[in-house]
Amino acid sequence: MALAKKSLEILTETMFYVLMAFLKTDMCGTDVAAFIDRKTKGRIQMGPGTLYTILAKFQSEGLLEETEIQGRKRTYRITHRGRRIYAEEVERLRRCLLDAEEEAHTEL
Amino acid sequence: MKHHLFLPTFLPVSFPDAMETFLEDMAKKGWFLKKVGYFLSFCQFEKGTPAPVRYRLEPVPDTVRTPSAEMVQFYEDFGWKYLTTFSHFFFIFVAENPDTPEIHCDPLVQAKGYKRMCRNFSVFGLASLALLAIFLGIPLYHPAFLLECPRFSAFALVTLLAFAVLILWSVLRLWKIYRNLSQGKPLSHRKGYLHIFSLQTIILVLLVLFLLPFSDKLVEWDENDQITQALTAVEEPLPYVPLAEMGISPDWVQTPYDPITIGGKNSDSNYVRSRSNVLAPATFQISQTAYHTDPNMPAVATSMTSYYGEMANSFLAKIVGMDFANLYADTPGISGYKMEKEPLSLSGFSEAYYGDLLGNAQLLLLRQDNRVLIVHYAGDASLKDHVEDFAKLFTQSYTPL
Numbered sequence: 001m002a003l004a005k006k007s008l009e010i011l012t013e014t015m016f017y018v019l020m021a022f023l024k025t026d027m028c029g030t031d032v033a034a035f036i037d038r039k040t041k042g043r044i045q046m047g048p049g050t051l052y053t054i055l056a057k058f059q060s061e062g063l064l065e066e067t068e069i070q071g072r073k074r075t076y077r078i079t080h081r082g083r084r085i086y087a088e089e090v091e092r093l094r095r096c097l098l099d100a101e102e103e104a105h106t107e108l
Numbered sequence: 109m110k111h112h113l114f115l116p117t118f119l120p121v122s123f124p125d126a127m128e129t130f131l132e133d134m135a136k137k138g139w140f141l142k143k144v145g146y147f148l149s150f151c152q153f154e155k156g157t158p159a160p161v162r163y164r165l166e167p168v169p170d171t172v173r174t175p176s177a178e179m180v181q182f183y184e185d186f187g188w189k190y191l192t193t194f195s196h197f198f199f200i201f202v203a204e205n206p207d208t209p210e211i212h213c214d215p216l217v218q219a220k221g222y223k224r225m226c227r228n229f230s231v232f233g234l235a236s237l238a239l240l241a242i243f244l245g246i247p248l249y250h251p252a253f254l255l256e257c258p259r260f261s262a263f264a265l266v267t268l269l270a271f272a273v274l275i276l277w278s279v280l281r282l283w284k285i286y287r288n289l290s291q292g293k294p295l296s297h298r299k300g301y302l303h304i305f306s307l308q309t310i311i312l313v314l315l316v317l318f319l320l321p322f323s324d325k326l327v328e329w330d331e332n333d334q335i336t337q338a339l340t341a342v343e344e345p346l347p348y349v350p351l352a353e354m355g356i357s358p359d360w361v362q363t364p365y366d367p368i369t370i371g372g373k374n375s376d377s378n379y380v381r382s383r384s385n386v387l388a389p390a391t392f393q394i395s396q397t398a399y400h401t402d403p404n405m406p407a408v409a410t411s412m413t414s415y416y417g418e419m420a421n422s423f424l425a426k427i428v429g430m431d432f433a434n435l436y437a438d439t440p441g442i443s444g445y446k447m448e449k450e451p452l453s454l455s456g457f458s459e460a461y462y463g464d465l466l467g468n469a470q471l472l473l474l475r476q477d478n479r480v481l482i483v484h485y486a487g488d489a490s491l492k493d494h495v496e497d498f499a500k501l502f503t504q505s506y507t508p509l
Contacts, residue, residue: 012214012216012217013214014213014217029182029185033186045209045210045213046209047186047209047210047212047213048186048188049164049166049183049211049212049217050212050213050214052182052183053217053220057220072177072181073181
């Protein structure tokens, strides 16, 4: 488990948005890409290679689990561990933002 | 009927960007990739209407030859169609729609695929380099071969070195791609390929020539450099001590030819072989044999074989001397035998020693700067009693035949 955690120490922006996509509902790959495209207003255009790698990695790390297989299409859902990692990342980003805003007010 | 084109790409796997550019350029001319053969990466193209399609090479995730059905469907849902596999390392995908998003949008995630590939390719690269090192090490193990076959040796060394450089270059380039991706730098999908094609083609041509009878031709030319003559036919001074001066018994006879004929032809038994090239301006291999006059005795009564060489430098003289001494000291039927060297006190010589080969033969080695003499003698006399005679051979130079 410690090794798995170390592997996910760095959550890239695309990984973060992939986790975000699963917060409210189960999804398949194309749904995730569509969600991210909508959420970021086209700033991040998720490619199949990136998404395929992230989904496989999150599944092996226990952040996502498969819920349904329809033909060749797979649907995933976020796990408790996935939600915890996501929450930790949100908290880390919030602290970064607070530090940045504090620094900006101090300069003024 | 669709037209087909078969083209060897000769592109190393460490240039995925060059391969993508090449395929896209072909598509703009109306040639679309259908399949890549495993041997020499022969690409099969099919003629169609020129179009600006995009090709992308994806590192193979594990040891499979084709992507899983799930992966194929996944990529197809995004507009990328699986075409074929390139060597053991890449899956090739194609997108016809220019609005299809790129396969990768996160270099850090893409780096994971390349890391695995780098490791696998490095193992393959190291294994190839180890094999090449063995071949490249042959001249060090048997340096006399360089002198006997200089043309073939030079050609083989150049070819093997070129291969080694290509493999090392490929491994290093792959690791550079991985490093750039790990630092967040996206992979470029455009790269010139003509110079890579040319370099790889030259190296492959060298390899083909090496394997073809061309290398046999080089060996033949090298062998033709060697002149063989009966000792009695040579008037110029030669670097050897005649067998008669070693003490020859009246029971023996030293004839120019072997009394035991082979195939009805007389073969020389007292001869000199001489050769000259840039590494060794003058070398002589001299064989002398005397036979018993009594037919009840073994045919060969005594023999002496010597190698004398004037090399391009003293280092060559040293290693060639060692090589020939090992060859002459090789005792058939007794493996692992190590001859004891008895150093000789001889002024003006860098190296001088005597060896007894289990009482059956004797060896003498004398080396002075860039000149070396090795003598193998099987007879009743002692080489140690004639060291001064052999040392005198170094007081003059010799002209090759």
